[in-house]
Amino acid sequence: MEEELISKAEAANQVRQMGRMMALLYYHMTQQMIAAVGPQQAKKIVGDAIWALGKERGEAHKTKVLAAGYEHIPLNYGKVPDLPALGWDVVKAENAENDTHVKITYCPFAELWQEKDFAEFGRLYCYIDQAKYCGFHPDSDMVTLQNVLEGAACCEMVCRTKKNTIEPER
Numbered sequence: 001m002e003e004e005l006i007s008k009a010e011a012a013n014q015v016r017q018m019g020r021m022m023a024l025l026y027y028h029m030t031q032q033m034i035a036a037v038g039p040q041q042a043k044k045i046v047g048d049a050i051w052a053l054g055k056e057r058g059e060a061h062k063t064k065v066l067a068a069g070y071e072h073i074p075l076n077y078g079k080v081p082d083l084p085a086l087g088w089d090v091v092k093a094e095n096a097e098n099d100t101h102v103k104i105t106y107c108p109f110a111e112l113w114q115e116k117d118f119a120e121f122g123r124l125y126c127y128i129d130q131a132k133y134c135g136f137h138p139d140s141d142m143v144t145l146q147n148v149l150e151g152a153a154c155c156e157m158v159c160r161t162k163k164n165t166i167e168p169e170r
Contacts, residue, residue, distance in 0.1 A: 008086065015087030019108030023122075027113065030121050046124050054131020057082065062136050074140030074159050075099060077133060093156060100142075100159035107155065110148045119149040126155070133159055 006014075033042040061082050062072065070076040078100055089106035096102075113122030126147060133142040141162040146152035 012086040015084045016108045019087055020112045023109040023112040026109075026125060027116055027118055027122075030118075034121075043121070043124065046121065047127065050125055050128050051131045054128040055135035057128070058132040058135025058137075061132065065136070072137060074133060074137045074161065077136050077140070077159065082132070093158070097158050097160070100157075102157060104155040104157075107148070110155070113149060123147060123149040129157060138162070 030042060030046055033045060036042075037045070058077075061077065061080070064080045064082075065076055066072060068080050070079045075098055087108060088104055091103050091105060093101040093103050109125065110122065113119055116122075126144065126149065129144070130142045133140040139162050141160045143158055143160055145156040145158065147155045
């Protein structure tokens with residue numbers, strides 16, 4: 001059996017293409033929801049759906065992290081990947097607070113939502129990160145320090161110990 005190989009760059013392009021397709025699906029589903037129930041109700045529905053998806057993913061990820069032999073602490077979330085290693089450009093933040101402190105310099109979702117002038121609703125999707133960490137470990141607080149959909153040059157986030165038990169405003 002002959003194995004066909006592709007370059008890492010081509011694999012990243014394929015993941016980016018899929019990312020853009022998923023962002024386009026989110027865009028059109030949200031646009032239909034806005035048309036059906038109005039922007040305020042659509043924000044609530046979308047926010048609730050993203051939060052539910054993120055919590056489910058975080059809870060499932062907890063199982064994977066524990067199965068890999070890591071302690072159940074917020075900083076161990078990233079010890080086992082939960083996203084593709086290709087397609088998004090992620091770098092460790094300069095002067096990082098801890099191992100979770102990263103900058104995302106390219107996101108196929110954000111790129112498409114910026115092209116569609118959809119930053120406000122696109123940004124709702126980004127709350128999946130807070131929900132994932134909350135589902136993984138209730139004492140975690142994934143803090144967004146900057147986001148391209150809010151005008152920043154890149155996205156930057158870090159996991160910190162939660163200071164209170166109130167869910168972040170979405």
